[in-house]
Amino acid sequence: MVDYDYIDPNDLEVKELTYPLVHLVSQKGLLETDVSDGEVVRNGEQYVMREILRTRGNDDIYIVVADTNSPELPAVSTQRPVTDEYSPVTTVNYPNFVEKYVKENLDSALPLQETRNYFFHKVSDHHREVGAPANSLVELFDYENAPPQSPVWEPLYYFVEHDLQTILEKYTERIRETLRSWLERGDVQKIANEMDAMLTRCEYQVEQLDEQRKQNTVLYE
Incomplete structure (x- = not known):
């Protein structure tokens, strides 16, 4: 396990983010969790993820830890999961990852x-x-x-x-x-x-x- 600094998705200055960056979110959170940019409240962390994907550099490591291997962002694309829309994106299926880690280490x-x-x-x-x-x-x-x-x-x-x-x-x-x-x-x-x-x-x-x-x-x- 590693130390980390928690970042609130509300009022987030995407351009000020440092990498590597880990985003822990569920598919439900991407679609339903209200997030504010300081002025406008939007429905779903998908908007935060979209801005991160658009502004990060080619060498910036962005890891998405979710309950699915293919997170979907309807606000970005209605047809394809984020792993197909943007590249490279590393996704980690949290339930499977934890189950494997617990079995092997605890x-x-x-x-x-x-x-x-x-x-x-x-x-x-x-x-x-x-x-x-x-x-x-x-x-x-x-x-x-x-x-x-x-x-x-x-x-x-x-x-x-x-x-x-x-x-x-x-x-x-x-x-x-x-x-x-x-x-x-x-x-x-x-x-x-x-x-x-x-x-x-x-x-x-x-x-x-x-x-x-x-x-x-x-x-x-």
Whole structure:
């Protein structure tokens, strides 16, 4: 895995982009996600993709990670997929890529038909390695039994470090909304409650979150 800088497709200055560039988008997102250029709201990231394809140089590497090998842009062409309209374009079928990567590199106990989210499989792999519950998403987010070095703690630190200024009573809903973007299906409410309960216990303080992780060390000695 590699580090990356996230770029919001809204108000995007296409001419200021640097390469290599990876565009993670679904076919539905290309057609339905509203995107604003600062003045006009357009329906679908296809307009962003079109501008990138038109302005990039011949040597600029542009990789499209999607749920199809042949993304279609009706706003650009009603007849052919983008891989035929523009060249060269590298497409990566995300579901197939993740499935192959998980099988070859992780020992996850989660069924791939349940989720293709790499983070969840990474957590399951770690839990399995140390003998922690690893067979379901709800088990992974059981912070009473989570190993101290588990990646499952990372989302809690994210909420503490990035959401301190929000209204605390709305944390469960905020977490639930975030989880919906991570999960194809599953026990969103149960996981959100587990995360919210641990954040409340730690009073949204990094130091107390660190201490809670240390207390779980005795479970895996």
